[in-house]
Amino acid sequence: MRIVLAAMLAVASVGPAFAAAPARPTRLGLCAACHGETGMAQVPGAPNLAGQKLDYLREALKQYRDGRRNAPLMRAAIGPIGDADLDELARWYSAQTPQPQGTP
Structure with missing residues (x-):
């Protein structure tokens, strides 16, 4: 019984590492123009x-x-985005792997 319990705990602890990557958000285009599709800034x-x-x-x-951060460009870019789209964008960018930046 202890072996089964230990195996279950081991699988549960690595489960998130095997979670599926989020799907590419439908509203990614405008964000990607400045922040890059994979989250590495283009501007x-x-x-x-x-x-x-x-x-x-x-x-x-x-x-x-909501205008709590005073950044007119960002507010215009986001527009009246719903919570589901907002969450999709946040999940996408948080799941991306940062890449080393080249030196200028």
Whole structure:
């Protein structure tokens, strides 16, 4: 019985590592123009989003959408995005792997 319990705990602890990657968000296009499809910025001054914490990205997007963060460009880019789309974008970027940046 102990062996079975130990095996179950071992499988449960590695389960998240094998979770399916999130699907490419339908609203990724405008975000990708500045932040890159994989979260590596394409525009100087735009932050890299790859690998950021999911909760942080979700909350930041909500704040841009709702105007609690005063960034007119971001508010215009997000527009009236719903919570489901917002969550999809946050999941996508948090699941991306940051890449080393080349030197200028």
